[in-house]
Amino acid sequence: MPDPAAVNSMFGRIARRYDLANRLLSGGIDLWWRYRLVRAVKKQKPETITDLATGSGDVAFALCKALPPETEITGMDFCQPMLDQAEKKKQAKEAATYAKISFFLGDAMAIPLPDNSTDAVTISFGLRNIADRNQALCEMHRILKKEGGRLFVLEFSQPYPWFRPFYFFYLKHILPSIAALCTGDKSAYDYLCGSIEEFPNRNAISLEIQAAGFSKTQAIPLMLGSVALHIADV
Numbered sequence: 001m002p003d004p005a006a007v008n009s010m011f012g013r014i015a016r017r018y019d020l021a022n023r024l025l026s027g028g029i030d031l032w033w034r035y036r037l038v039r040a041v042k043k044q045k046p047e048t049i050t051d052l053a054t055g056s057g058d059v060a061f062a063l064c065k066a067l068p069p070e071t072e073i074t075g076m077d078f079c080q081p082m083l084d085q086a087e088k089k090k091q092a093k094e095a096a097t098y099a100k101i102s103f104f105l106g107d108a109m110a111i112p113l114p115d116n117s118t119d120a121v122t123i124s125f126g127l128r129n130i131a132d133r134n135q136a137l138c139e140m141h142r143i144l145k146k147e148g149g150r151l152f153v154l155e156f157s158q159p160y161p162w163f164r165p166f167y168f169f170y171l172k173h174i175l176p177s178i179a180a181l182c183t184g185d186k187s188a189y190d191y192l193c194g195s196i197e198e199f200p201n202r203n204a205i206s207l208e209i210q211a212a213g214f215s216k217t218q219a220i221p222l223m224l225g226s227v228a229l230h231i232a233d234v
């Protein structure tokens, strides 16, 4: 179980180089994964969206660009330096389009929002880093509207068996070195690789989502199963 203080401090250390590291380490494919999430959210036509563990805000910005202008989007994270990056990016973007996004500090295990208050909850590459997943998933269920509320989780998963040796070779032997060059913090990426390797597969995560009260869960494998998009109704 990740230690929240250590996770917070680690993201604080890499916040300034987080986006660059993402693009380099995934070869830009991370943009496609987030696009798949946004496309699924768009189909739901939500009026209010809460993006948890928003980090530097990429999902919030992509949602804002893709959804109608009246959609209210809030991005929440417990790491202030990551939110600072999100705010900085927001200031640099076209004010009229992105003004409707608000970023705020908060813990996904105790979300500072009322019950039944949001149509969609999104969380991209955040669930893996949360100390108590069940607690966080129950919180997501609590804040979602009981009429039509929907959860979207984008997260690393366990790849198809034949792809595992190549994937884990890259994760263990190549990725940390590129990350060290890019962020100057190899230990952060050693942690991230370990957390990806230990993370449960799609079926186990679907069961965890159901255990938190969600129904109609589906898990869509992306990139040979190494990433999954989970969608669940309240």
Ligand SMILES: C[S@@+](CC[C@H](N)C(=O)[O-])C[C@H]1O[C@@H](n2cnc3c(N)ncnc32)[C@H](O)[C@@H]1O
Binding pocket: 004, 007, 008, 011, 052, 053, 054, 055, 056, 057, 058, 059, 076, 077, 078, 079, 082, 106, 107, 108, 109, 123, 124, 125, 126, 129, 130, 131
């Ligand atoms: C890998 S980043 C993902 C950022 C962003 N969603 C993305 O797709 O790039 C994980 C984020 O989870 C946040 N996080 C981890 N535990 C959290 C918690 N309990 N509450 C809120 N945010 C948390 C970290 O601060 C970090 O910004």
